Amino acid sequence: MKSALKLLVTFGVGCLIGIVLVCAGIVSFTDMTWNELVQKLAKIEALEVVGIFAGSIVCTLVAFVLQIVLHEGGHLLFGLLSGYRFVSFRIFNWTLIRQEGKFRLKRFGIAGTGGQCLMFPPDKPLEEIPVALYHWGGVIVNMSMALLAFAVWYVVEDPSPLLAQFLVMMCFAGVSLGLLNGIPFKRGITNDAANVRLMRKYPKSKKAMMVQLRVNAYIQEGIRIKDMPEEWLAWKGDIDYGEPMQLNVRLLQVGRLMDLGQMEEAYVALEEIARHRGEMIGLLAKEVVCELIYLDLVTGHNQWADTLYTKEIELYVRQYSALMSSKQRFLCAWALYKEQDREKALAIYENVVQKQTQYLLQGEVKMDIAMMEAMFHLV
Numbered sequence: 001m002k003s004a005l006k007l008l009v010t011f012g013v014g015c016l017i018g019i020v021l022v023c024a025g026i027v028s029f030t031d032m033t034w035n036e037l038v039q040k041l042a043k044i045e046a047l048e049v050v051g052i053f054a055g056s057i058v059c060t061l062v063a064f065v066l067q068i069v070l071h072e073g074g075h076l077l078f079g080l081l082s083g084y085r086f087v088s089f090r091i092f093n094w095t096l097i098r099q100e101g102k103f104r105l106k107r108f109g110i111a112g113t114g115g116q117c118l119m120f121p122p123d124k125p126l127e128e129i130p131v132a133l134y135h136w137g138g139v140i141v142n143m144s145m146a147l148l149a150f151a152v153w154y155v156v157e158d159p160s161p162l163l164a165q166f167l168v169m170m171c172f173a174g175v176s177l178g179l180l181n182g183i184p185f186k187r188g189i190t191n192d193a194a195n196v197r198l199m200r201k202y203p204k205s206k207k208a209m210m211v212q213l214r215v216n217a218y219i220q221e222g223i224r225i226k227d228m229p230e231e232w233l234a235w236k237g238d239i240d241y242g243e244p245m246q247l248n249v250r251l252l253q254v255g256r257l258m259d260l261g262q263m264e265e266a267y268v269a270l271e272e273i274a275r276h277r278g279e280m281i282g283l284l285a286k287e288v289v290c291e292l293i294y295l296d297l298v299t300g301h302n303q304w305a306d307t308l309y310t311k312e313i314e315l316y317v318r319q320y321s322a323l324m325s326s327k328q329r330f331l332c333a334w335a336l337y338k339e340q341d342r343e344k345a346l347a348i349y350e351n352v353v354q355k356q357t358q359y360l361l362q363g364e365v366k367m368d369i370a371m372m373e374a375m376f377h378l379v
Contacts, residue, residue: 146174
């Protein structure tokens with residue numbers, strides 16, 4: 001309910017901004033004064049006002065969705081030009097992937113993101129792999145389309161109110177997304193500009209990004225992490241826990257231990273990582289807590305489950321339970337070890353097996369099914 005209200009308010013504000021900008025444009029680029037415009041608007045009947053506002057909502061919605069698609073298309077275009085290979089293209093919770101030579105549509109989403117274009121990096125030495133164009137591609141396209149929309153709006157004489165509103169919102173949405181991704185910052189996850197800055201500043205971060213892109217591509221193809229080249233996850237030395245790319249590699253190392261059935265080793269490693277939760281971005285901190293609770297249960301330590309399973313973590317698990325098999329594995333372990341309800345746990349396992357092909361991360365779901373089977377001693 002809160003998310004829906006926030007979305008409604010956002011669109012309402014966007015519509016008002018669009019109307020104000022259109023009015024400002026009319027006054028700036030025509031002979032009409034503000035007083036004349038206000039007088040003209042005052043003559044509009046109530047039904048027409050409703051129509052204008054409804055049109056504004058549609059224009060705002062279409063403009064922002066289109067700019068999000070264009071943003072991810074920019075990553076795809078400039079990634080291909082930089083030698084990367086297509087892996088997946090996501091808009092909101094729908095992801096287009098290429099599997100077994102065919103394009104398929106699957107559901108997957110990450111909170112705080114409107115889309116994501118993932119690609120496989122070129123097979124080159126780390127220092128020779130280009131990163132700037134692939135990451136800046138979305139910003140370049142957003143700003144270019146905003147400029148094009150402004151040019152059309154400026155050139156076309158006496159455009160219809162609906163067209164003017166759409167062009168203004170295309171300009172506004174393009175600039176907004178361009179700035180949102182072009183100015184480095186971390187808000188739950190790092191944006192495009194922050195990723196480029198980190199990779200240029202820290203070679204470890206660039207290496208981590210390339211590892212994640214490769215691992216993600218293999219997982220989508222159905223390859224489990226234990227079957228991937230071991231050298232990908234060979235990581236020596238300390239990491240910056242506040243830097244998501246480096247932390248993700250450490251979590252992939254823990255995932256490999258879990259996939260190999262080395263739960264005690266994974267538990268010890270994750271316990272150390274969890275000590276740095278305060279340094280992490282929120283999304284990864286929650287992921288660490290979920291996996292620590294899972295390992296705490298299956299290893300029989302029972303030190304963390306009661307204290308770490310808060311309402312916030314319960315909500316996080318519920319939010320991703322339909323999209324990620326790892327959250328179903330978590331719920332299965334909770335039902336089996338904490339609730340002592342074997343029947344409920346088996347039902348969760350059987351549901352994942354039945355829906356296995358629907359998940360985006362096929363390598364992950366194979367791993368999760370194997371771990372659930374190990375819990376029931378089915379292997």
